[in-house]
Amino acid sequence: MTGSSSLRRTTDASACALSGEARTIHSRWLGEIESDPGNELCFPAGLPGFEDHHSMVAIEIPSQRPVVYLQSLESDEVCFAALPVYVIDPAFRLDLSDDERSALGLPGNGDPSIGSDVLCLALLRKSDRTVEANTGSAIVINLHNGRGVQCVPREGGAGVFRLCPDNGWRREC
Numbered sequence: 001m002t003g004s005s006s007l008r009r010t011t012d013a014s015a016c017a018l019s020g021e022a023r024t025i026h027s028r029w030l031g032e033i034e035s036d037p038g039n040e041l042c043f044p045a046g047l048p049g050f051e052d053h054h055s056m057v058a059i060e061i062p063s064q065r066p067v068v069y070l071q072s073l074e075s076d077e078v079c080f081a082a083l084p085v086y087v088i089d090p091a092f093r094l095d096l097s098d099d100e101r102s103a104l105g106l107p108g109n110g111d112p113s114i115g116s117d118v119l120c121l122a123l124l125r126k127s128d129r130t131v132e133a134n135t136g137s138a139i140v141i142n143l144h145n146g147r148g149v150q151c152v153p154r155e156g157g158a159g160v161f162r163l164c165p166d167n168g169w170r171r172e173c
Contacts (some may be wrong), residue, residue: 027071029079033059040073041141043148044103068121070139075083085135086114088161088169091133094120096151102127103149104142111135118142131163
């Protein structure tokens with residue numbers, strides 16, 4: 001399967017040590033992907049369990065929308081499937097800690113707008129015969145500088161949703 005990186009953002013070269021050149025990624029999961037350095041994402045702390053994976057690219061395959069793949073640029077073997085949180089939970093509310101705001105390079109005043117300031121994704125994982133997503137541990141990407149974090153779940157926040165047989169996302173099927 002051939003895909004292309006499609007997340008466009010305004011580039012802040014100082015946000016992360018980006019490669020600066022176009023490249024072809026040979027993803028084990030997605031095949032060959034043409035990546036533009038303007039599409040590279042920086043996760044300063046990596047992701048839990050993948051702390052050494054700081055550079056990623058978001059891939060959309062038109063026939064699979066709204067699924068977004070986060071392909072590591074450090075390893076062809078590491079690729080995450082995700083969905084925008086509003087696909088799973090239309091009532092989702094973003095609640096960033098001061099540390100998360102700082103890591104994303106967001107100003108301390110006002111809430112970022114999902115879709116214009118930040119992209120919020122929920123990672124998908126196989127669970128029995130279905131798929132789960134934890135919106136409480138959302139991946140948040142600053143669309144202005146390409147910096148990303150995985151949010152720490154907070155008490156009383158969003159939670160785990162399962163894809164149910166009727167193709168709807170629910171906390172329980």
